[in-house]
Ligand SMILES: NC(=O)C1=CN([C@@H]2O[C@H](COP(=O)(O)OP(=O)(O)OC[C@H]3O[C@@H](n4cnc5c(N)ncnc54)[C@H](OP(=O)(O)O)[C@@H]3O)[C@@H](O)[C@H]2O)[C@@H](O)CC1
């Protein structure tokens with residue numbers, strides 16, 4: 001399990017640890033880890049650290065301190081290190097002294113780092129420090145972003161923007177210290193300009209922003225450097241890995257029969273969208289339930305493709321017993337099946353059209369678990385905001401919906417999140433690490449809903465069913481695509497292979 005903790009929790013853990021350690025010990029640990037990763041990158045790119053050109057972008061706090069101490073270590077190994085001081089008066093004094101002792105040089109940006117002064121823009125009037133800093137960045141083999149870390153608010157300030165842009169355009173490897181500067185550590189939001197890193201070296205624990213888009217994309221690959229923090233049991237965010245999912249997946253035992261394994265009911269599809277029914281059943285058949293029952297108007301199409309399905313053309317209420325329902329994919333405008341399913345005292349997954357048709361108070365009143373699986377557009381409609389607002393603040397949107405509906409919410413998209421209600425089966429939001437944009441293909445959400453519904457029927461709690469399904473679905477998407485476009489049915493067919501991969505570790 002990979003976990004992420006909020007800034008508040010990290011700060012508290014740091015305080016506890018610092019009280020027990022000699023002054024500066026934590027920063028030395030952080031800087032040593034950072035320098036080791038930088039040296040490894042330089043070794044890979046240029047063959048050695050000696051003679052390489054390193055530029056440190058240094059802000060006003062301890063994030064800059066980390067960069068300065070790491071820079072000093074690289075300078076001692078023969079790198080030419082230039083520290084660009086964005087707030088010269090407030091740069092970490094001991095770190096700066098260490099860098100100077102090691103032979104590093106400095107360039108000072110003298111305009112106010114709030115960017116309100118005339119000297120901070122590049123172009124006519126750009127002050128000498130900025131010009132020299134930009135030239136150094138362009139020539140660098142490695143740029144280290146120590147502008148701001150967990151103490152940051154908002155996007156990059158104007159003086160830092162041209163430097164971040166130059167770093168991105170240069171051929172240099174860009175390493176962010178703790179976080180890419182300008183992203184929100186707790187939410188993954190990017191409400192201004194942020195620095196794009198190839199790699200982020202983060203300390204003590206992942207921060208939520210490193211796992212959630214859009215910030216995640218700015219971080220590049222993430223390396224965690226342990227500094228000995230003692231963190232609480234319940235993280236803010238958790239990302240399952242193979243072993244975690246393997247523990248969740250239902251495996252039939254000697255006593256199992258199809259009913260004991262769970263029957264999943266699929267109330268999906270319509271005369272207009274029969275394919276959604278077929279794809280949801282395709283996902284459900286690969287999800288571990290012992291049988292799939294289909295209730296709806298697309299039974300002929302379902303049977304033609306999957307003769308093992310138990311088909312009924314009457315409503316869900318008359319379709320026979322199930323241990324979980326999936327309702328909504330391709331359902332059109334018929335609210336009847338949604339209401340019937342919500343009245344059943346079994347776990348229910350609501351997707352697609354079902355989300356629009358479900359009565360919120362009926363969802364809140366349920367005592368059996370409910371799992372809502374919106375994409376950003378559907379979540380936005382439920383919340384009464386624009387789609388862009390959901391995409392910019394996924395974590396907040398998923399939590400807000402879970403709270404409003406008293407349900408577990410699986411928010412699909414570039415970062416799929418699963419958030420439970422307050423009284424649910426765990427408070428940490430799950431973030432899916434296996435996603436791939438090849439999954440952005442019509443009908444792949446229908447496959448996911450069938451798969452997650454099947455896991456619900458097999459007895460998994462909603463948060464586990466949603467996150468295990470998203471995990472398998474992502475792996476299946478990767479397997480099916482293997483670098484080329486695929487259709488949703490290919491993703492469904494790749495689920496058994498993904499399942500095997502997970503069980504084999
Ligand atoms: N504590 C520990 O034990 C350890 C901590 N470690 C390291 O310390 C880092 C946290 O350091 P920190 O607390 O000094 O904050 P930091 O992120 O450097 O910001 C400093 C100041 O920047 C400013 N600022 C705000 N927003 C800004 C923006 N958008 N753009 C530009 N500037 C902005 C704002 O000051 P303002 O200008 O608003 O007065 C803020 O106070 C952490 O991420 C890790 O790297 C490691 O060494 C491990 C041990």
Ligand SMILES: Nc1ncnc2c1ncn2[C@@H]1O[C@H](COP(=O)(O)OP(=O)(O)O)[C@@H](O)[C@H]1O
Pocket residue numbers: 352375411412413414415416435436437438439440441442443444445446447448473
């Ligand atoms: N950019 C992306 N990166 C990763 N996964 C994505 C991306 N865009 C969409 N997906 C995934 O593809 C699936 C699409 O589901 P959905 O939007 O419901 O489509 P449909 O309704 O056509 O089935 C979801 O599992 C979603 O998480």
Ligand SMILES: [K+]
Pocket residue numbers: 063145146147148149176177178179180181
């Ligand atoms: K940083």
